[in-house]
Amino acid sequence: MKGLREWLAANVPHRLPSLDTAAGNEAHREWESKLYAAGWAVVTWPAEYGGQDASLHDWLTFEEEYWAADAPIRVGQNGLFLLAPTLFSFGTKEQRDRLLPPMARAEQVWAQAWSEPEAGSDLAAIRSTATRVDGGWLLNGQKTWSSRAAFADRAFGLFRSEPGSQRHRGLTYLMFDLRAQGVTVRPIAQLNGEPGFAEIFLEAVFVPDVDVIGEPGQGWQVAMSTTSHERGLSLRSPGRFIAAAGRLLELWRELGDPRDTAMRDRVVDAWIGAQAYRWHTHATVDRLASGGKLGAESSTGKVFWSELDLSLHEAALDLLGPTHDDRWTDGYLFALAGPIYAGTNEVQRNVIAERLLGLPR
Amino acid sequence: MTPSAQQRDFAASLHELLAAADTPSMARAWGRGEHPSGLALWRQLAKLGVTALAIPESHDGLGATAMDLVVAFEELGHHAVPGPLVESIAVAPLLAPPQWLPRLASGEVIATVAPWYLDADIADLVLGGTPGALAACVDRTRRLFPAAGDLTEPAFNAGVLACAAQLSGLGRALLEMSVSYAKSRVQFGQPIGQLQAIKHRLAEVLIALDFARPLLYAAAFSGTARDISAAKVACGDAAYLAARTALQVHGAIGYTEEFDLSIWFSKVRALVSVWGTPAEHRARVMAAL
Numbered sequence: 036m037k038g039l040r041e042w043l044a045a046n047v048p049h050r051l052p053s054l055d056t057a058a059g060n061e062a063h064r065e066w067e068s069k070l071y072a073a074g075w076a077v078v079t080w081p082a083e084y085g086g087q088d089a090s091l092h093d094w095l096t097f098e099e100e101y102w103a104a105d106a107p108i109r110v111g112q113n114g115l116f117l118l119a120p121t122l123f124s125f126g127t128k129e130q131r132d133r134l135l136p137p138m139a140r141a142e143q144v145w146a147q148a149w150s151e152p153e154a155g156s157d158l159a160a161i162r163s164t165a166t167r168v169d170g171g172w173l174l175n176g177q178k179t180w181s182s183r184a185a186f187a188d189r190a191f192g193l194f195r196s197e198p199g200s201q202r203h204r205g206l207t208y209l210m211f212d213l214r215a216q217g218v219t220v221r222p223i224a225q226l227n228g229e230p231g232f233a234e235i236f237l238e239a240v241f242v243p244d245v246d247v248i249g250e251p252g253q254g255w256q257v258a259m260s261t262t263s264h265e266r267g268l269s270l271r272s273p274g275r276f277i278a279a280a281g282r283l284l285e286l287w288r289e290l291g292d293p294r295d296t297a298m299r300d301r302v303v304d305a306w307i308g309a310q311a312y313r314w315h316t317h318a319t320v321d322r323l324a325s326g327g328k329l330g331a332e333s334s335t336g337k338v339f340w341s342e343l344d345l346s347l348h349e350a351a352l353d354l355l356g357p358t359h360d361d362r363w364t365d366g367y368l369f370a371l372a373g374p375i376y377a378g379t380n381e382v383q384r385n386v387i388a389e390r391l392l393g394l395p396r
Numbered sequence: 397m398t399p400s401a402q403q404r405d406f407a408a409s410l411h412e413l414l415a416a417a418d419t420p421s422m423a424r425a426w427g428r429g430e431h432p433s434g435l436a437l438w439r440q441l442a443k444l445g446v447t448a449l450a451i452p453e454s455h456d457g458l459g460a461t462a463m464d465l466v467v468a469f470e471e472l473g474h475h476a477v478p479g480p481l482v483e484s485i486a487v488a489p490l491l492a493p494p495q496w497l498p499r500l501a502s503g504e505v506i507a508t509v510a511p512w513y514l515d516a517d518i519a520d521l522v523l524g525g526t527p528g529a530l531a532a533c534v535d536r537t538r539r540l541f542p543a544a545g546d547l548t549e550p551a552f553n554a555g556v557l558a559c560a561a562q563l564s565g566l567g568r569a570l571l572e573m574s575v576s577y578a579k580s581r582v583q584f585g586q587p588i589g590q591l592q593a594i595k596h597r598l599a600e601v602l603i604a605l606d607f608a609r610p611l612l613y614a615a616a617f618s619g620t621a622r623d624i625s626a627a628k629v630a631c632g633d634a635a636y637l638a639a640r641t642a643l644q645v646h647g648a649i650g651y652t653e654e655f656d657l658s659i660w661f662s663k664v665r666a667l668v669s670v671w672g673t674p675a676e677h678r679a680r681v682m683a684a685l
Contacts, residue, residue, distance in 0.1 A: 284685055296675065303678040306685060307611065307626045314610030318398050335603045387602055388595030392575050395590045 036089075036096045042073055043104035050362070054110045055229035060144075060186040063110035067141035077115060077139045084135045091320040095313075098274035105278070113183055114138040114145030116270050118191050121208075125249040125257045133245075134210075146184035146213065148192030148235055149258075151177060156382045158193070159202040159255070163237065165194035165209055171243040172196065174211060177236050182376065184233035185222035187213055193254045206254035210246040211237075227368040270377065271340045273313035276347065279366065280309040283351050286363075290354050298354065305347040312340055331390035334383040341373030341380060397610070397617045403467045410468060413440060414475035420656040426478035427536040431518055434479050442503025446472075450489040450554070455497035457489070462616040465554075466561040470612075473565030476659050478537040480508045480515040482671070486558035490551040491523040509555070510545020512670065514538060524551075535666035537659065549621070552671075557615055557624050559671040560631040564605065564612055566664050567635035570642040571601050573657060577646055588645070597641050604634035622684035625677035632668040639664040 048066060052059035070076045071085060079094045080086025089097065109115060119138065122131050137143040154160040163176025174194055184190060189212055197205030213220055217240040222230030249257040287302045315336065323329060348367040355363060374380040388394045399407070417440070422433045441447060446468050451457020458464075465486055472481050488500055488507035499505040500521075508516050510524030517530070517539065525545025533540050547555070575598060578589030588594050608630035615627035639661045643650045650657045668674065 296679075299682055300675070300678045303681045303685075304629075307630055307681065308607075310614070310623075310626060311607040311611050311630060314397060314614045315607050318610055318613075321398060332606075335599075335606050338599075338603055339607050381596070384596040384599035385592065387599035388589075391602060392571075392595075392598055394575065394578060394595050394598065395587050 036078075036093055036100060039075065039097065039100050040104070042075065043100060043106060046073070047104045047106045051107050053227075053229055053365070054108060055183075055185065055225070055227075055231040057186065060110060063107055064141040064144065066107050067109065067111055071140045076111075076141075077119075080119070080135070080139070084131065085139045091323060092317070095272065095274070095316065095320060098272035099277060100274070102272075102274040102278035103281070110183070111138060111141045111144055112270065113147050113187075114143070117147065118145050118210075121191075121248060121257060121260060124260055125208075127245075129245060130248070143189055144183065144187045146181045146187035146190040146233070146235075148178040148181050148184070148190040148211075150180040152179055155180070156379050158258075158378075159206075161193055161195055161206060163192075163194050164198070165196040165207050165242070167196070168241070171241055172207070172209065172247070174209065174217075174237045174240040174242060177234065179234045180223075180232050180376075181235055182232050184213065184220055184235055185230040189213060190235065191248075193258055196251050196254070203255040205252055206258075207251045208248040208254035208257040209242050210248065211240055211242050215240050215242075217241075225368075226371065227365065271344075271373075273309065273316045276309040276312055276340060276343055279344070279347055280306045283347055283354075286351055286354050290356075298350070301346070301350040301353075305343070305350055308339075308343040308347070312336070312343060315339075331386050334378075334386040335391070337377060338374075338380045338383050338387075341370075344370040344373050397613045399463060399467050399613070403464060406464070407467045407471050410441075410444060410446070410471040411474070413444060414471060414477065417475070419475045419477055420659055423476055423478045423537045423659045427539070429517075429539065435518070437477065438479065438506065439503055447485055447503040448501035450486055451497050451501040455494060455501065457497065457501040462554075462557060462619060463613065465558060466612055466616040469558045469561035470565035470568075473562030473663075474569045476537075476566065476569070476663050480506060480519060482555050482558040482562065483508045483514055484519075487547070487551050487555045488521065488523055490554055491548065492521060496521055509551070510547060511542060513541040513543060513545075516541040533666055535662040537663065538666055553619070553621055553624050556628050556671045556677075557612075559667055560612055560615070560624070560628040563628075563631040563635040563664065563667050564609055566660055566667070567601070567605050567608075567631070567638035570635070570638040570657070570660050570664070571598065571605060573660070574598055574601070574638075574642045574645045594645060597645070601634070601638045601641050604630075604637050608634040620684070622681055625672070625680040625684075628672060628677045629674050629681070632674055635664045636668050 051062040054060050054063040067076060077086045078089040078097050081088055149158060151161055151163060153162060163178060165172040165174055178192060181190060189210060191210045193206045194209055195205055196207035217238040219236040221234045223232050223234060225231040283302055283305050291298055348370045351363045352367055389396055417437050422437060426434045445458055448457040449460040449465050449468060453459040484507040487509050492500060492507060496505060500507060505520045506518060507521040507523060508514050508519040513527035516522055516527035524547050526543055527541035528543035531540045531542050578594050579587050581588050611627040611630045615623040642657055643661055646657055649655050
């Protein structure tokens with residue numbers, strides 16, 4: 036990661052407008068293309084796709100530097116951190132060659148299309164369908180709570196491709212263009228008033244065979260590999276929380292009452308939690324480097340970082356008192372979603388109890 | 397910053413020894429002031445090299461790393477072994493006059509230290525001051541003789557780290573007991589472990605223990621007061637959560653003296669507050685930041 040700190044210091048823009056606004060989305064894409072041009076957008080990817088073939092350990096260093104420099108949130112995160120690992124594991128070379136370069140340059144921003152009105156925590160209840168036609172599939176149905184869909188270009192998700200199939204069987208992992216004929220995107224304002232997610236209505240949307248990932252009918256297995264990335268490792272790196280805990284410490288020094296030991300302890304616990312997540316992630320990366328796999332234990336990480344993020348931001352707001360601070364408020368509102376997305380923490384606790392502790396289903 | 401294969405092997409052989417030793421009966425006897433079975437185990441631990449870990453090779457010890465000690469103390473905690481383990485094995489080697497070190501290493505000498513002077517009545521070597529009279533402790537296997545006294549900072553830190561490791565091991569054992577009980581105890585026609593209220597509490601315990609452990613290993617690696625205090629806070633919180641949850645999951649049977657859970661529970665409660673309270677350690681972390 037040679038030269039990274041200097042490059043970030045010279046190039047990180049002053050607070051961009053929110054990525055869930057038209058102008059902010061554009062500004063974040065520009066930032067990400069600049070990051071790409073300098074070689075820092077996708078450090079773990081192979082050089083042929085604009086990466087540096089960096090190890091996961093180097094990636095952790097990259098992330099710590101990135102967030103310490105107060106650099107913008109990654110507008111391409113759904114693609115970069117969720118779809119790309121899936122393409123590397125299950126995609127074809129043609130798919131990687133076609134999809135990864137524009138993803139890395141943020142020319143194509145991806146939304147995820149998992150949830151449906153009747154399939155939230157219970158993802159296997161998916162009803163949207165993919166029907167076989169000549170040369171591809173026709174998608175029908177409705178997706179919702181699709182993060183970033185309001186301003187994204189393409190989306191990936193699961194569709195029921197075998198009529199009458201139940202639960203996890205008969206699903207196919209497909210990618211589609213959000214501007215294709217038959218697609219209607221209806222943005223939904225989030226708690227902060229901005230359209231951070233959207234509903235997607237699909238009416239006979241044609242998707243060619245080349246946009247299926249893995250085998251038709253095997254979508255659940257492919258998707259589960261993505262969700263362990265989403266929960267565990269790549270979506271929320273320790274660097275974010277280390278940087279936020281550092282800012283909380285500064286806030287405590289500035290505003291904290293030294294006699295208020297209850298508040299002091301919350302600040303210390305935020306710092307300890309960030310360190311715990313850091314060293315835990317390093318151990319996970321060690322295990323992956325020596326051939327281990329990321330499985331159900333990613334659920335423990337998801338609960339841990341999402342609760343940490345929230346308690347850290349709550350401590351900041353309590354320190355600020357009635358004083359409004361845009362940045363901590365935005366961070367707090369963002370953190371509130373953590374225990375809900377990527378599988379609610381209650382679902383994760385079920386997974387932990389059943390798959391890690393072996394309690395009966 | 398995780399235990400090596402060799403350290404894991406060492407932990408496994410220690411686990412094997414302790415699992416066969418009926419440590420609950422030993423702990424009960426120790427609490428009544430009956431020491432023979434506990435002292436016999438001490439000699440077995442010495443044979444395995446546990447008492448020699450923190451003694452330099454120049455004085456017939458193993459000159460082991462802090463990580464070796466942490467791995468050993470996690471197992472000692474896991475089996476709720478009674479006695480002045482932290483005091484004699486982790487702390488005394490940093491305080492004892494050199495002529496005592498070879499016999500500490502061989503296990504012939506058992507030491508205790510200020511200010512609690514745990515098991516001073518059986519200690520051959522007392523460091524840091526003079527013990528007082530026998531005092532009660534919530535953990536009845538802990539025979540305290542509190543009095544004034546002082547430790548050096550490195551000695552204190554070694555005690556804190558070993559205590560944190562014990563807590564981590566105690567917490568893990570409590571989770572294992574709870575999971576096993578939740579699988580076998582049937583109420584409302586099903587194992588209680590099938591109920592989400594139980595599942596979620598046990599999941600929280602696993603999360604707390606899994607995220608405390610890396611802090612323990614990081615503290616063994618860095619040796620700084622800041623990291624050692626952070627590890628003590630996190631291991632204490634996680635072990636106490638494990639203890640409270642274990643008691644609740646077991647229900648009334650867990651609230652009996654006869655059931656072994658009581659030994660683990662009360663040891664956790666005692667260790668959370670010694671070698672520095674959580675408040676003292678949080679203050680120390682803040683001071684270091």
